[in-house]
Amino acid sequence: MNLRHLLFFKELARTQHMSQAAENLGISQPSLSYAIKKLEDELGVPLFEPDGRNIKLTQLGEVYLKYVTASLNDLSQGNELISQLMDPNQGHVNFGFTYTMGQQLVPELVTHFKAEENNHAITFTMGQSNSAHLLQDLDREKYDVVIASYVDKLGDYETDNRFQFIPIVQQEIMGAVPADSELARLEKLTLDDLLAYPLIMFSKNSGLRPLIDQIIQTATVESQILYEVEEDHTMAGFVQYGLGVALMPYLPLLDQKKIRLRHLADNDLNHQMYLVVKQNRFMTPSVHRFVEFVRSYCWQHYTNVGKMI
Numbered sequence: 001m002n003l004r005h006l007l008f009f010k011e012l013a014r015t016q017h018m019s020q021a022a023e024n025l026g027i028s029q030p031s032l033s034y035a036i037k038k039l040e041d042e043l044g045v046p047l048f049e050p051d052g053r054n055i056k057l058t059q060l061g062e063v064y065l066k067y068v069t070a071s072l073n074d075l076s077q078g079n080e081l082i083s084q085l086m087d088p089n090q091g092h093v094n095f096g097f098t099y100t101m102g103q104q105l106v107p108e109l110v111t112h113f114k115a116e117e118n119n120h121a122i123t124f125t126m127g128q129s130n131s132a133h134l135l136q137d138l139d140r141e142k143y144d145v146v147i148a149s150y151v152d153k154l155g156d157y158e159t160d161n162r163f164q165f166i167p168i169v170q171q172e173i174m175g176a177v178p179a180d181s182e183l184a185r186l187e188k189l190t191l192d193d194l195l196a197y198p199l200i201m202f203s204k205n206s207g208l209r210p211l212i213d214q215i216i217q218t219a220t221v222e223s224q225i226l227y228e229v230e231e232d233h234t235m236a237g238f239v240q241y242g243l244g245v246a247l248m249p250y251l252p253l254l255d256q257k258k259i260r261l262r263h264l265a266d267n268d269l270n271h272q273m274y275l276v277v278k279q280n281r282f283m284t285p286s287v288h289r290f291v292e293f294v295r296s297y298c299w300q301h302y303t304n305v306g307k308m309i
Contacts, residue, residue, distance in 0.1 A: 005035045006068050009047065012036060013065050016054050090121045091286020096134045096146040097126070098207065100232050101273065104252045105169060105309050106147065113293050122286050130230060131207030135159060138278055144287045145294075146276050149207025163276050166291075168298035169309045171249035171271040173215060174261040176200075176239045183245065184260040191219040191266055198226035198244040200235050208271060212247050215269050250309070270308060 012021040012032065022029040040047050047061035057065060097106050106126070113119050129137070131148035138146050139154070139162060147168070151159055159165075175194045177183040183193060195216065202209045216223050226244045229235050235246050240258045249271055250261060275294050277283070283291070302309065 002035070002038070005039045006072060008032055008035045009039055010065070010068055010072060012048070012055075013057055013061065016051070016056055018055065088285035088289050089118045091284050091289075092123045092125070093287050093290050094125045094142065094144045095127075095290075096137060096143040096148075097128060098131055098134065098148055098273075099128055100171065100249050100251060101147050101309075102128060105273075109294055109297060112297060113290060116293075119289070119293075122290070130205050132205055135163065135276065138163065138276060141278070141281070144277070144283070145291055147273055148276055149211075150272065150274055151207055162279055164279055165274040165276055166295060167272055167303075168275045168294060169273050169302045171273060172308045173211065173247055173264065173267060173269065173271055174250055175264055176236065176246040176248050177260050177262065178239055178242045178245075179256070179258050179260050181242075181245075181260075183262070186262060188265040189262045191215065191264060192221050194245050194247070194264070195219050195221050195223045198224050200238045200244040200246040201225045201228045202235070202248075203228045203230045206230055208249070211269060211271055215247060215267055218267070273309070 008021070008025060008027075011025055012018065015021040015024065018032060019029055022032040025032065036047065043064070045060045046058050047064060048055045049058050095106075110124060114122065127134075127137070127143065131151050132154065134143070134146040134148045135151055135154055137143050150165055153159060154162075175183070175189040177189075177194070177197075183189060183197075186193070202212055227238060229238065232248055232251060235248055236251065236254060236259055238244060239246050247264075248261075254261065275291065275298075277291060301307065
């Protein structure tokens with residue numbers, strides 16, 4: 001079915017006058033008559049009938065007009081949306097990130113990005129989850145870009161074959177202890193100090209788990225994992241109530257009256273965070289602009305000055 005014929009039909013239905021509609025459309029009257037006849041032949045029903053010197057819609061034509069009008073309106077809105085998405089100054093970014101990134105880095109990035117003159121009208125839809133779920137949603141194209149830990153496999157496939165992992169910032173892994181504990185009185189802890197107590201551990205779904213396992217292996221004492229949790233604030237809550245100690249990233253908004261975060265004197269392993277995009281996927285100008293902004297901003301304000309999040 002020819003889209004132009006539908007536009008001709010809509011205009012003729014509006015004017016109910018063949019020559020007037022042809023003039024408004026900038027085509028000849030025979031061309032308009034041919035288009036309407038072609039459309040009626042395809043549908044197998046008459047759309048117009050004589051009405052004195054003019055014409056009017058048949059009953060079936062009136063029904064059909066409602067659907068044509070709705071479809072053309074949807075198409076027009078779609079064209080407008082595509083135009084906006086392709087405008088680097090008015091696009092939209094679907095952005096996912098891990099829980100801890102929402103405390104500082106993500107609001108910092110979005111605030112500075114939107115402060116730039118050409119970025120005011122760019123909008124965001126945001127979501128949070130663990131790294132594995134974020135990458136799954138990125139693969140399903142729910143997100144345009146995510147900030148996550150490195151995950152080597154999702155199911156049966158290697159992530160390096162599907163995603164580009166761009167290192168942006170590092171998180172320091174610290175010892176988390178209750179504020180009223182003996183360990184809280186120390187300025188720095190060793191792994192052996194910490195692991196002498198029951199441990200609250202990230203679950204195996206967490207992107208942090210492989211790094212924490214690696215850190216624990218360097219200790220000379222055996223760890224006792226008491227509980228496994230998925231999210232950082234849950235871990236902090238367990239520590240606060242004296243259920244154990246933990247190895248966790250620095251949380252800028254954590255209330256250190258109830259829980260203390262201490263540097264580990266004998267750990268040099270930090271948590272690398274990545275900006276992740278799907279390989280071989282079309283990237284709108286606004287998404288591309290945001291990705292390049294994040295890379296540049298994190299290099300300038302974090303990596304290049306040796307600052308961790």
